[in-house]
Amino acid sequence: MMKNIFKYTFLGLSLMFLASCEDEDTQRIPIDELGNGPNVRVVIDPNNSFLDFDNINSAVFKYTVYTESTDLQLVQFNVSFIPFATGVAVDTLLIEEWTLADFTGGSISVEYSSNQLATLFGLSGAGDLEGGDTFAFTNTTTMNDGRVYPSPTVGGNINVTPNIVQSAATTSFTSNFSTFVGCPSQIPVGNFTMIFNGSFCDPPCGFENPGASPATDLVYEGVAITRVGPVAYQVSQVDQPVEAIYSGIGYTGFSNTGAIQDICGVLQGTFGTQFVATGFQPIIQPSSTFDNGAGTITIDFITGFGGSGTYEFVPN
Structure with a gap:
């Protein structure tokens, strides 16, 4: 029997879920007087978009990072662990760091096992994860001229289209994305x-x-x-x-x-x-x-x- 199955609720990240529906024009970072904005986009593997609780010890999360930029200095991905039991991030850690030279052919493919993600935050292994536990990723990109994306601008805005979550291949910058512990769903449509x-x-x-x-x-x-x-x-x-x-x-x-x-x-x-x-x-x-x-x-x-x-x- 799956433990704590009746506790499982999904955090509204979500969930947030798992697709972006913005107009392509609004997903592009405009060219300004400082030069081109960054092109760093994440495409999540639809077959490995969440950690399957029924097979938690062998579950994996996969995504690919694409870029067309030629003036990237550093791309850093941080990840936070948000247990369902509290709904509060227990920590935020640097999980990936790349320079432009790392993007062979303009992309990098990434895969994490459930055990990797669990032990990163001090758990003994994937068996300690529960349904609804979430791993939330954020992207911070620095250009050669020192500009950092995302960064605050006037009026409380940021310098990229905000919150392009679970981005499709047409977006130019993914600021955040997430995965979670769940089970395959059989609800009919x-x-x-x-x-x-x-x-x-x-x-x-x-x-x-x-x-x-x-x-x-x-x-x-x-x-x-x-x-x-x-x-x-x-x-x-x-x-x-x-x-x-x-x-x-x-x-x-x-x-x-x-x-x-x-x-x-x-x-x-x-x-x-x-x-x-x-x-x-x-x-x-x-x-x-x-x-x-x-x-x-x-x-x-x-x-x-x-x-x-x-x-x-x-x-x-």
Whole structure:
């Protein structure tokens, strides 16, 4: 039996998950009066993007670093270990350091075993890792003229496109990326019928439609679940129940999506709503389940205003 399986929740790094969707133009570092910005990008091997808990002793994490720059002085990668149990980085260590001469043919391929990463932070080995443990990497690049990327600029900004996480091959600079301990996910994708039961605040907030909260068996057809990473999923139209309950005060036309992460069979994530800043956002609870036989997903949630309920997804 996997240890502490019911403890596993995924840190919102994530998760962060595991893909970037920025416009290519916004991913380019512009040429300024100081010269060209750096080109240092990371592409993670999709077949080794996380450390498989079911095979933790043989698990590996792989990525390749590419550059087209000719004026790099030093590229340094640091890594932090964030245990699930605390959610706080225990340390940050230098793990890689390269000069331009190290980029044979413009790239460097890197592979870490789970044991390497574990012992780097003082653990006895990969067997000490738990589901949801995360290794977060950051890139600091120094140019020949002394410019350092990323660095702060005026107005609290930084001199690279911020937070290009899990970057695709079209990005020019990867500032951070991560891997985590997880399990292969078997949640199905496609079209579902969504059935909602519950309320978004308790006691009632006073401005719902009469009798609409708590809601019972609100049914919505054609809700899509798509896979956006090895263990990450996106759910369409999760705000439809919010619209139904609060339409009396003009909240209509919602189209926010939900995010689900499957960490060794334990579901975690949030469902985005227009109320995210006011405490109405449904937060997925660890009691949420996935029936592998029927393909049914049951999401238990709570909100900041004491609301609770379920989203049930039945495959069409």
